[in-house]
Amino acid sequence: MTASPKAITSIEYTWARATLGTIYPACPEAGVTQGITDMDLAAHIDDMDDVLPCLTFFGLRMFLLIIALSPLFAIGKFGTMAGLEQKDRDAVIGRLGHSNIYLVRQMVMALKATFAMFFAGGEELQAICRSQEPNRAKLVSLGRKNAA
Amino acid sequence: MSSDDRVFPDEQLPEGSVVDGETVTRAINETFDFVVVGSGAAGGTAAWTLVQAGYTVAIIEEGPWVKTREVDKRVFPSFKRAFREAGTQVLMGNSIIPLLQGRCVGGSTLVNSAIVWRTPDDVLDDWKKNWGIGGAFSEADLEPHFAAIEEELKVHAVLDEALGENNRLFVDNSFKGGFVGTRMKRYEHGCKGAGQCLTGCPNAAKQGMNVSYIPWSLRQGARIFTSVRVDRIDVKNGRAVGITGSTTATNPKHGKKIPVVVHARRGVFLAASAIQTPNILRRSGVKNDHLGEHFMAHPGLGLPGVFNQKVDMHFGATQGAETIDFRKSERFKLETISMQPELAAVRIPGVGRELVQRLTTLPHAAIWVAQIRAEAQGRIRPGFGGRDMVNYSMTKEDVGRGRKAAALIARLFFESGAKEVWPGIHGLPEIIRSMDEVKLIENAPLDSKYYSFIASHLFGAARMAPTEREGVVGLDFSTHAAKGLYVVDSSIFPTNLGVNPQHSIMALARFAATRVAAKPLEVAAA
Numbered sequence: 304m305t306a307s308p309k310a311i312t313s314i315e316y317t318w319a320r321a322t323l324g325t326i327y328p329a330c331p332e333a334g335v336t337q338g339i340t341d342m343d344l345a346a347h348i349d350d351m352d353d354v355l356p357c358l359t360f361f362g363l364r365m366f367l368l369i370i371a372l373s374p375l376f377a378i379g380k381f382g383t384m385a386g387l388e389q390k391d392r393d394a395v396i397g398r399l400g401h402s403n404i405y406l407v408r409q410m411v412m413a414l415k416a417t418f419a420m421f422f423a424g425g426e427e428l429q430a431i432c433r434s435q436e437p438n439r440a441k442l443v444s445l446g447r448k449n450a451a
Numbered sequence: 452m453s454s455d456d457r458v459f460p461d462e463q464l465p466e467g468s469v470v471d472g473e474t475v476t477r478a479i480n481e482t483f484d485f486v487v488v489g490s491g492a493a494g495g496t497a498a499w500t501l502v503q504a505g506y507t508v509a510i511i512e513e514g515p516w517v518k519t520r521e522v523d524k525r526v527f528p529s530f531k532r533a534f535r536e537a538g539t540q541v542l543m544g545n546s547i548i549p550l551l552q553g554r555c556v557g558g559s560t561l562v563n564s565a566i567v568w569r570t571p572d573d574v575l576d577d578w579k580k581n582w583g584i585g586g587a588f589s590e591a592d593l594e595p596h597f598a599a600i601e602e603e604l605k606v607h608a609v610l611d612e613a614l615g616e617n618n619r620l621f622v623d624n625s626f627k628g629g630f631v632g633t634r635m636k637r638y639e640h641g642c643k644g645a646g647q648c649l650t651g652c653p654n655a656a657k658q659g660m661n662v663s664y665i666p667w668s669l670r671q672g673a674r675i676f677t678s679v680r681v682d683r684i685d686v687k688n689g690r691a692v693g694i695t696g697s698t699t700a701t702n703p704k705h706g707k708k709i710p711v712v713v714h715a716r717r718g719v720f721l722a723a724s725a726i727q728t729p730n731i732l733r734r735s736g737v738k739n740d741h742l743g744e745h746f747m748a749h750p751g752l753g754l755p756g757v758f759n760q761k762v763d764m765h766f767g768a769t770q771g772a773e774t775i776d777f778r779k780s781e782r783f784k785l786e787t788i789s790m791q792p793e794l795a796a797v798r799i800p801g802v803g804r805e806l807v808q809r810l811t812t813l814p815h816a817a818i819w820v821a822q823i824r825a826e827a828q829g830r831i832r833p834g835f836g837g838r839d840m841v842n843y844s845m846t847k848e849d850v851g852r853g854r855k856a857a858a859l860i861a862r863l864f865f866e867s868g869a870k871e872v873w874p875g876i877h878g879l880p881e882i883i884r885s886m887d888e889v890k891l892i893e894n895a896p897l898d899s900k901y902y903s904f905i906a907s908h909l910f911g912a913a914r915m916a917p918t919e920r921e922g923v924v925g926l927d928f929s930t931h932a933a934k935g936l937y938v939v940d941s942s943i944f945p946t947n948l949g950v951n952p953q954h955s956i957m958a959l960a961r962f963a964a965t966r967v968a969a970k971p972l973e974v975a976a977a
């Protein structure tokens with residue numbers, strides 16, 4: 304575990320890792336060996352604290368708190384996200400993300416969107432998504448058909 | 452930092468022409484003929500027009516100057532520097548709609564796709580007939596301004612070498628959807644198809660204001676104050692006489708922001724965008740029943756389609772193909788868009804390993820979007836801590852247009868050979884795999900909470916009208932409340948357009964600045 308961020312308490316960070324690690328885990332079979340919790344998440348959270356308006360950052364903290372405390376409501380299990388086994392964490396996030404209550408599923412969406420900027424910027428995913436130089440010769444010849 | 456030895460247009464600027472609010476240590480108090488607030492499409496154009504007419508001009512910009520050499524293709528570093536609130540603003544209403552705006556030198560033109568559309572005739576006719584602003588400008592008045600901007604900013608259709616597969620698929624297959632898809636025209640010179648317009652162009656190919664009108668103005672004597680936020684326009688005896696603001700950074704010595712006062716001998720051009728301008732007017736004491744009202748947008752809805760073959764969105768003009776065939780009949784416009792994985796992730800279904808696995812399939816995905824000419828009207832008010840609060844709820848009819856466009860896109864994807872479409876509509880399967888399933892989209896609920904709209908085309912909230920009773924800004928572009936306070940961004944538009952707004956904004960700003968520049972001096976009150 305990387306050092307705790309300055310912007311949130313260590314218990315919040317434990318919850319953040321449990322929740323965000325469930326949204327963005329490693330997926331070695333797809334070539335992504337680093338999940339979000341293997342990256343410098345603490346530094347990123349501090350960075351977000353620096354640049355986001357305090358109300359927005361506070362909102363994200365609240366979402367992490369509510370989700371951390373939601374297992375009872377989501378899957379009927381006592382405890383926080385951090386205390387659950389991974390399969391139960393998956394079930395909590397899956398349930399909340401598909402909730403029929405708009406604000407509940409928006410919490411997961413907000414975390415997914417804001418932390419995508421960090422996770423998907425990781426080297427492995429960037430390399431996969433930008434791996435091959437496209438075949439420009441083919442693109443040009445096909446494109447000519449419709450040249451303006 | 453790039454080791455590139457090219458000299459970009461935003462480099463080697465005249466000494467003293469850029470005053471950086473992040474590093475100044477002393478209060479600023481200066482005088483110019485004109486002050487321009489905002490350096491985006493409207494402000495950049497107004498400044499360049501005034502400078503060419505021989506006036507001294509100060510441009511005040513809240514954001515920093517993100518130089519071409521510093522452009523970072525990673526999304527977060529770029530968003531935190533170039534976007535307002537690092538891209539986390541939202542429109543709040545029935546649903547939460549993310550709102551994107553640039554906050555940097557060049558404004559949204561640094562982060563946009565540079566798509567060019569002249570104001571459609573039917574919109575100008577409507578403004579004339581139904582909104583009483585025919586006396587302000589006609590189609591013929593705007594024509595030379597459009598033409599001049601197109602020449603200066605090198606407008607042309609996307610070339611073969613920068614087209615890319617995402618755009619080509621759309622153009623080549625559009626006939627299967629029963630419409631004509633064409634290559635976009637863009638402000639661009641030497642696009643290398645880097646597909647990263649949304650984080651800034653690393654080649655200075657995209658002709659945003661940051662590499663065109665702003666540096667050109669500085670080379671002809673203008674000055675820009677960056678990272679300086681205008682708090683209010685100063686009005687004396689009914690005339691705008693300057694601005695008061697402060698640096699956005701604090702001075703490390705005393706921990707305070709540094710005051711900035713810039714006097715304007717002839718007038719102030721307010722070009723802070725459709726969201727910020729109404730609140731600046733409010734802070735400046737302008738009172739009008741229409742101020743902050745009638746805000747409009749083009750909410751956008753994007754769908755990824757996944758192909759067997761590689762699409763490689765990271766190569767090709769970020770947005771390079773479109774159709775306006777449905778603009779009048781259905782009130783939407785279809786476009787392609789390439790998204791970096793950090794931005795596309797939010798439109799990828801699921802969470803956990805499934806999501807990460809799908810992220811790795813992005814090289815096979817294309818993304819096509821609909822921009823809806825929504826009828827909904829919202830309201831802009833000051834928010835907590837100097838932020839802007841926008842209340843906006845799409846109507847059921849607007850959502851219906853989005854739904855229809857989404858179904859059309861999904862159908863076109865399958866016609867084009869896609870094996871999957873990710874509709875991103877709550878309650879529907881995360882992935883649809885056949886034409887038959889498009890029906891599910893057609894029958895999705897008409898509630899914006901079920902969809903993932905996003906807004907970046909913004910209008911209204913300080914609308915132009917002949918009288919103070921009907922609007923905030925008069926036919927001479929000056930507010931009814933204060934003379935010499937010219938508003939030249941899309942907050943004056945009585946309606947949205949149904950096409951991308953930058954060109955309309957620039958032509959109107961150029962027209963307004965040309966007219967004001969030709970006016971004899973009415974000396975500002977001492």
Ligand SMILES: Cc1cc2nc3c(=O)[nH]c(=O)nc-3n(C[C@H](O)[C@H](O)[C@H](O)COP(=O)(O)OP(=O)(O)OC[C@H]3O[C@@H](n4cnc5c(N)ncnc54)[C@H](O)[C@@H]3O)c2cc1C
Pocket residue numbers: 488489490491492493494511512513514551552553554555556557558559560562563564565566567568649679680681682722723724725727728731770907908909940941951952953954956
């Ligand atoms: C991601 C994205 C893609 C887009 N793509 C296209 C496209 O391809 N084609 C198109 O036509 N349109 C596009 N648009 C929309 C287009 O960019 C905008 O409509 C246009 O730039 C608006 O011009 P503006 O001058 O009103 O505002 P902006 O260009 O946003 O500039 C306003 C400037 O004012 C500054 N400002 C605000 N408040 C203050 C203050 N208090 N003090 C000092 N400065 C202040 C801001 O920081 C900003 O830099 C896109 C927008 C976005 C966000």
Ligand code: SF4
Pocket residue numbers: 613639641642643644645646647648649651652653654655656657767768769
């Ligand atoms: S596609 Fe790339 S090279 Fe072309 S204008 Fe956009 S960022 Fe620049």
